[in-house]
Amino acid sequence: MDVDRRGFIKLAGIAFVGLLAAKPIFDVFSRAEAPKIAAETEVSSKIKWGMAIKIGNCKDGCTECITACDNIHNVPDIPDPKHEIKWIWDANYEEVFPEQDSPYIANSLKSLPVLVLCNHCLKPPCCRVCPTGATWKRADGIVMMDYHRCIGCRYCMAGCPYGARSFNWVDPRPYIKTLNPDYPTRTKGVVEKCDFCEERLAKGLIPACVEACTEKVLVFGDLNDPNSDIRKLLATNYSIQRKAELGTGPNIYYVI
Amino acid sequence: MIEKAFTGSRKYWAWILFLLLVIAIGFGYYLLQWFRGLGVTGMSRDVSWGLYIANMTFLVGVAAGAVMVVLPYYLHNYKAFGKVTTFGEFLAVAAVTMCILFVVIDLGQPVRAFNLILHPSPHSILFWDVIVLSVYLLLNLIVGWYLLRSQHYEEPPKAWVKPLILISIPWAISIHTVTAFIYSGLAARPFWLTALMAPRFLASAFAAGPALLIIACLIMKRVANYDVGKEAIQKLAQIVLYATIITVFFLIVEGFTVYYGQVPEDVSHLDYFFVGLSGQTTLVPWIWTCLIFWVAAIALLLVRRTRKNEKTLVLAAALVFIAMWLDKGLGLLVPGFTPSPLGTIVQYLPTVPEILISLMVWAIGLLILTIFYKITIGVKQESGEEESAHAISF
Numbered sequence: 001m002d003v004d005r006r007g008f009i010k011l012a013g014i015a016f017v018g019l020l021a022a023k024p025i026f027d028v029f030s031r032a033e034a035p036k037i038a039a040e041t042e043v044s045s046k047i048k049w050g051m052a053i054k055i056g057n058c059k060d061g062c063t064e065c066i067t068a069c070d071n072i073h074n075v076p077d078i079p080d081p082k083h084e085i086k087w088i089w090d091a092n093y094e095e096v097f098p099e100q101d102s103p104y105i106a107n108s109l110k111s112l113p114v115l116v117l118c119n120h121c122l123k124p125p126c127c128r129v130c131p132t133g134a135t136w137k138r139a140d141g142i143v144m145m146d147y148h149r150c151i152g153c154r155y156c157m158a159g160c161p162y163g164a165r166s167f168n169w170v171d172p173r174p175y176i177k178t179l180n181p182d183y184p185t186r187t188k189g190v191v192e193k194c195d196f197c198e199e200r201l202a203k204g205l206i207p208a209c210v211e212a213c214t215e216k217v218l219v220f221g222d223l224n225d226p227n228s229d230i231r232k233l234l235a236t237n238y239s240i241q242r243k244a245e246l247g248t249g250p251n252i253y254y255v256i
Numbered sequence: 257m258i259e260k261a262f263t264g265s266r267k268y269w270a271w272i273l274f275l276l277l278v279i280a281i282g283f284g285y286y287l288l289q290w291f292r293g294l295g296v297t298g299m300s301r302d303v304s305w306g307l308y309i310a311n312m313t314f315l316v317g318v319a320a321g322a323v324m325v326v327l328p329y330y331l332h333n334y335k336a337f338g339k340v341t342t343f344g345e346f347l348a349v350a351a352v353t354m355c356i357l358f359v360v361i362d363l364g365q366p367v368r369a370f371n372l373i374l375h376p377s378p379h380s381i382l383f384w385d386v387i388v389l390s391v392y393l394l395l396n397l398i399v400g401w402y403l404l405r406s407q408h409y410e411e412p413p414k415a416w417v418k419p420l421i422l423i424s425i426p427w428a429i430s431i432h433t434v435t436a437f438i439y440s441g442l443a444a445r446p447f448w449l450t451a452l453m454a455p456r457f458l459a460s461a462f463a464a465g466p467a468l469l470i471i472a473c474l475i476m477k478r479v480a481n482y483d484v485g486k487e488a489i490q491k492l493a494q495i496v497l498y499a500t501i502i503t504v505f506f507l508i509v510e511g512f513t514v515y516y517g518q519v520p521e522d523v524s525h526l527d528y529f530f531v532g533l534s535g536q537t538t539l540v541p542w543i544w545t546c547l548i549f550w551v552a553a554i555a556l557l558l559v560r561r562t563r564k565n566e567k568t569l570v571l572a573a574a575l576v577f578i579a580m581w582l583d584k585g586l587g588l589l590v591p592g593f594t595p596s597p598l599g600t601i602v603q604y605l606p607t608v609p610e611i612l613i614s615l616m617v618w619a620i621g622l623l624i625l626t627i628f629y630k631i632t633i634g635v636k637q638e639s640g641e642e643e644s645a646h647a648i649s650f
Binding site for chain 2 (some may be wrong): 081083094096116134149153155162168170187
């Protein structure tokens with residue numbers, strides 16, 4: 001192709017304008033990190049949130065903590081067990097601690113309902129496997145979820161040794177009993193789980209499940225603070241974690 | 257060159273039309289999945305990957321298997337593979353395209369797929385898998401197409417293609433190794449947490465890929481009157497034979513560690529697979545079919561008479577291909593998820609929409625394969641000379 005001087009200047013001009021128009025697109029691609037949300041900057045790395053659960057102290061048939069969590073976080077009530085969404089729920093002792101199961105297990109522990117939720121692991125396998133950074137470990141120990149970045153590949157569900165993650169197989173909105181307008185609902189096709197009520201912690205409140213429990217079964221606090229209630233409880237009682245042998249460093253402690 | 261795909265017999269067009277019909281039906285069901293969500297599949301909270309990811313994993317193997325013709329031909333100048341190498345490369349193109357489609361249809365939010373590139377996460381194996389698969393697709397597309405083009409225009413291929421061919425060989429190993437690492441690094445799933453995963457994947461890949469190539473070559477001989485030669489087919493049959501034997505050996509090795517070691521969690525997954533667990537036996541016929549197919553195929557390929565006979569050879573290749581699909585597809589996925597971390601057994605059965613959507617992806621792959629093979633046959637029959645005449649030597 002032959003280009004004269006005039007033609008060259010014309011082409012160069014068009015190319016320059018084109019580049020200017022493309023700049024916002026380049027900006028998006030060259031951005032090293034996602035823009036930080038306001039709350040993120042206030043998170044202290046000095047804090048390490050954790051929870052202790054006193055096994056066997058629940059009132060018979062009480063589900064106050066589960067109901068409180070479900071209502072506040074718009075967790076849908078989907079009848080099909082295959083499509084269920086669970087943030088905090090209960091399972092039998094033998095299922096929660098398969099390595100503790102034996103033919104002569106104490107009567108008080110046999111089929112005892114034990115609360116389970118995300119362990120907010122020290123080294124969370126879910127965050128390691130996530131291909132988009134849609135789930136990540138915050139400085140204060142909370143394993144967070146970004147429902148807008150999640151592509152729904154469900155690799156995190158394969159990676160979680162606790163079955164703590166739920167996927168929205170269907171649109172969850174029709175199954176929400178009473179909508180809480182202060183907390184986002186989710187769309188179909190994304191993964192969700194317990195976030196230790198980070199939205200309440202930001203306001204200085206304790207997690208909803210802890211607040212709802214009348215029997216003080218759930219103890220929430222800063223594991224880095226030796227004077228916190230949770231540290232005092234753990235210092236004076238025998239406690240176990242779920243599948244600690246996998247090296248995930250779960251931050252939910254079960255006090256026997 | 258591409259015009260060769262637009263001229264064909266009535267049978268050729270009937271086959272194309274059939275594939276388009278399967279694609280259209282599957283696409284209708286994909287729209288259903290798009291609007292209703294992945295709830296239209298049989299997957300659940302406990303078995304959260306199913307038929308889609310199973311097919312993806314298996315097809316990565318088929319794609320990697322193409323290296324079994326590329327390596328002897330280019331690196332060891334094994335002339336008999338002169339006519340099949342291009343078919344091997346285009347087989348890889350079709351298989352990798354299917355892999356990528358299977359990943360996309362498995363996403364809960366497919367419109368956000370590019371978050372993989374926007375937010376690159378080197379700590380995630382899935383991120384690396386997408387990278388290696390895309391590059392492998394490009395490598396095979398460029399090398400296969402360029403060499404065919406050189407043959408068409410009867411000009412010697414330029415030197416820049418050599419490094420691409422060289423890279424494509426270890427790259428084939430990498431795609432299946434990385435795919436195995438998706439599974440074998442998960443402490444949560446004892447069934448997958450084994451260092452043998454990548455070698456097992458590779459062995460089965462080197463059986464499944466060439467097995468499909470044998471079937472394709474014998475079909476071409478019949479419908480397109482294009483013969484790649486007895487020696488090439490027989491060599492491929494030997495490769496399939498030994499790769500199948502190694503696959504079975506690896507399974508025995510895996511089984512020994514689990515059953516002699518008796519670690520309860522490991523045993524529970526394999527039990528679910530081989531004999532059933534707590535009365536749940538859905539997968540048991542699955543694995544036993546696979547085992548029978550393996551043994552039958554090995555027998556057919558070992559005996560000289562049945563290996564030389566094209567009818568029994570096609571049967572053996574089909575048995576290997578199906579058995580590998582059973583083993584590395586749902587046979588890998590479902591026992592990995594069952595029992596769940598809380599010890600529960602949730603049944604997984606693919607639904608009709610799920611099966612038809614999967615068939616859509618297979619039909620797209622076969623369509624790509626048919627078009628590429630049609631062009632390749634056209635070029636090769638036209639130039640009418642041995643490809644080795646202007647083969648690249650290293």
